[in-house]
Amino acid sequence: MTERSVGYVETKHHHLKELFRLVNGDELAGVSIAYETYGKLNSDKSNVILICHALTGDAHAAGWHEGDKKPGWWDIVIGPGKAFDTNKYFVICSNVLGGCKGTTGPASTNPQSGLPYGLSFPRITIEDMVNLQYKLLKNLGISSLYAIAGGSMGGMQVLQWTVSYPDFMKKAIVLASTAISSPQQIAFNEVARQAIIRDPYWNDGDYYGGELPKQGLSLARMIGHITYLSDDSMHDKFGRDTRENEMFQVESYLHHQGDTFTSRFDPNSYLYLTGAVDNFDLSNGFSLAKSFSNIESEFMIISVSSDWLYPSYQSEEIVQALGSNDINVQYRKLISHFGHDAFLLEKGQLNYLLSTFLGHLTVGDVMSEDVSTLREGCTLEEAAQLMILNNATHIPILAASGRITGIVTSWDITRAVANKISSIEKILSRDILTSHPDESLSNAALIMEDNAISALPVVDDRGCLVGILSSDTISAMVGRGAK
C-alpha cells in the first residue's frame, strides 16, 4: 500500500425498503446495493463523485480489502492527491443491478421463492442500473453530484445518468465507451453468451448449489480478453513465445484469465449484463443529438487510440452530438497501445486529463509569475547573461508599455553566435503565440504540443505580460499526477 492510497476499505450494503420498479414495469423486492465510499462528504454535500464500473467490475474501486493482493480496480486515479482526490472529493462506487458482487442480481435469492432468481430475474437495462444508483444516492442524502465518471459499460451509465437526471451533476466523464452498441460489439457478446449457454452445466441458468458452467464462463472471458487488448500490445506482451507445455504464451495467458474469472463471477450475471450493454442505444434508433438536448453537465470524452472494441469514432459521435447541443465538451484521445484496457492502465495520462477537467485548472492557476524580461533594444549579451543568471531559457522582450513584442530563447542566442550576428533584433522571434490566464490548462498544453514549443508567455487583455507557462511546469504536474 502506498502513501497515496485510501487505505483499508470495506464494502457497505444498502437495503432498499421500497420495491424497485424497472423501466419495463417489473418490480423487484428486497433489493440490496453494495457500495464503497472514499474521502469525506463536505458540509454542503457538494463534493460527491460517482464512479460507474465496467462489465465485470464491482463496488471496490479503490483501496484495499483485508487480504487483497491488489487494490480496487481504479486505484490508479482514486486516492489522496490523485485525479479523484479523496482529500477533496467524496467518491462513491456501487455494484450494478444484475451484478454478482453484492448488489441484487440473478444469483441473489428471490424473496418470493426463497431460491436464487436464475433466469427468473427480469431483463435489465443500463437505465435500470442508473435508476438504482439514483435511489442509493437519494437514500444516502445526496441530491447532486460534482462529477460522475466511468469507462466502457461505466461510460454508458454516465451517459444515461446525464440524460435521465440532467440537473444532477456538474461534470461527466466518459472513457472508452459508446452511446450506441455496435453490431460487432453485440456479436462478441453473443458468442461469449453462447459459450456459457452451451456449457451443459449451465442448465438453463439453474446451476446454483451444483456444478457451475465454468468451462463456458472461462471461454466467454477468454473471448472478452482478446477484445480488451490490442494487436500491438499482444505483440509486445506475448509475441510468439511459447511455454514449457508447448502452448503459446498468449494461450496460457487467456487460459489463466478465463480460469481465475470463474471463481469470481456469476455466469448468469454475465448474460444479463452483456444483454443490457447490447440493448444500449441512447439514440433510440433515431438521433443522439436529440436525446442529448436536455443535458446540462459539462463533459470530458476520452477514447483510446488503440481501442478497437470501442473505437474512437464512437466517442467522436458522442462529442458531435453533445457539441450540436452547445454542451461544453472536451475530447481527448489516450495515446496508448494497451487497447480497450488503457482506461484502467494509463495512470499518467488519466490523472493529468481527469484532474485538469475536474479542477478545471486554468493557465493562471499554474503559470509562473516570476518572469525575467528585457526591454526592447537590449543587447545579445544582456539577454544571454539574464538567461544564465536566472536559469531561464525563454526571455520575453517587452515594449515600454509592458506589451510583449518578442521572445528570445537560448536557441536564438546559439543561432546568433553560429551566424556571427550581434544584434538581438535580428534573431528575435516576433511571431509568438501567447496564452491568457483564463485559458484552460489543457488547451494551452495542446497548443504547446502542436507547435512544438516549450514555453508560452501569458498576457492579459491589454497584451501585457503577466506570467509564463512552461512545459516543465506541466510536466511536473503530470509527474505528480502519475507518481
Place this chain on the structure above:
Amino acid sequence: MTERSVGYVETKHHHLKELFRLVNGDELAGVSIAYETYGKLNSDKSNVILICHALTGDAHAAGWHEGDKKPGWWDIVIGPGKAFDTNKYFVICSNVLGGCKGTTGPASTNPQSGLPYGLSFPRITIEDMVNLQYKLLKNLGISSLYAIAGGSMGGMQVLQWTVSYPDFMKKAIVLASTAISSPQQIAFNEVARQAIIRDPYWNDGDYYGGELPKQGLSLARMIGHITYLSDDSMHDKFGRDTRENEMFQVESYLHHQGDTFTSRFDPNSYLYLTGAVDNFDLSNGFSLAKSFSNIESEFMIISVSSDWLYPSYQSEEIVQALGSNDINVQYRKLISHFGHDAFLLEKGQLNYLLSTFLGHLTVGDVMSEDVSTLREGCTLEEAAQLMILNNATHIPILAASGRITGIVTSWDITRAVANKISSIEKILSRDILTSHPDESLSNAALIMEDNAISALPVVDDRGCLVGILSSDTISAMVGRGAK
C-alpha cells in the same frame, strides 16, 4: 450458371502409392488427395496455375457440382475470360492435408487400425500441406507452375511454396495473409479450439460414429465469422436491426453461419488446421528477409484496407522482405469495407489486379494507337473541331519533330471560352505526364489515379507520341474482368 462459368465439374481423387513423410519425420500411409482442374493443360505444360484454399475451403474452387446452390468458392476469378482464365490456363485446386473434404485428415480411416485417426493423426504444418500438393503435381506430370495463388491460409501455402520450391513457379499471388501468425490470430484460433474441445461430445476427438460436438464447432465458426467481417460492414449489413424472435440480426446471422458449418466440417480438422496456421512463422523467429533469399518467382501481394484479422502491415512485412532480396514484387491494397472476406468478394478489383499481374499487361498492349493530334500553332477552333469530330477529349500537340509539346483538353477549351482567351498557346497544358509502351499497365493506372487525370499520352524513347492510354480503356478492361 453463367456463360463465363467452367460449368459442371467433379472432384477427382489421387491416391498416393508411397508413404507420405511429414516434416517432423512421421509417415502417413494410403494418403488420398481431392482435387479439381479447370481448363486444358497445354502441350508444353507451361500454363498451370495452382490455387490454395483458406482454412475451411476445399478443392471445389470453381464451377458447379450437381445440385450445387452456389458455385465453387473462388468462382468470381476462375473461368473463361476471368482473371484465372480457363481459356488460357490449366487451373488446379486441391484440398489440404488435414482437411475433411476428400484429402486425408483426422476424420480419415487410419489404415493400421481401420478406425478414424482422430487425435492419433500427426500434427501437420503448412509445409506438409505444400509438400503434399507438390507430390500431387509431380504425379500428374506437372513439373512447373505458371502461377500460384491463395488467400488467408492459402496465402501462407503460396509463401511456403516459393520458399520450399523456389524454381517451381513464375508468379506468386498472396492475398490477405501473413508470413508470421500474430499472437492475436493465435488467440482467436485458441478460443475457437477451446469451444470445440470443451464440448462434452468432443470426447478427446473420438466422436466419429456418435454424436458430434456440434455446439462447440458452431461456436468456433461464429467467432471466426466476427473476425472475417469489418466493424463497418457489420454496420451496413446488420446495423442494430432485430428479428421477430427479438434477436439482433447480427446474432441470427452468426447462429445461422455456425449451424450450417457443422454439417460440412470436421471438428478435429478445425483443430489441426488452425494449429498449422498458428505455427506458421516463415521468419523462423529470426529474419523473413533471410528466409526469402532463394525465392525466384515474381510476386503480387494484396491486402484489404478493412481487414483487421490479417492487417495490411503483415502484407507490408512480406513486401519489405521480398524487396530487400531484389525480388520483383507488386503490392496492392483492396479498397473494401468487407474486412478479411474481401479476398473472396471483391470481384471487380480482384479480376483487374490478378489479370494485370498474370498477363503482365503493358501500356503498349492496351493503348489506343489511333490518336488525333494537332501541330503547334493550330487555332483554338481547330482543336475544338477535332475533338467534336473524333469524339476525343484529349488532343496532344506535336512539334514538327513528332515530339509531344503539350496537350489540350475539352476542359482547356472551356476555360479559354470562359476567359475570352483566343490563343491556344495560352491555355495549353505543357506540364504533362507521359507513359511508355513498356510500362506496366497497373503502374500507368496508378499514375493516372494519383494525378487525377483521365488520359496519358504514350511516347517512345525519343519522346515521340505513339499512342494514348485513357481511363475509359482501363475502366472497360476492369468491366470485362468484373462482369
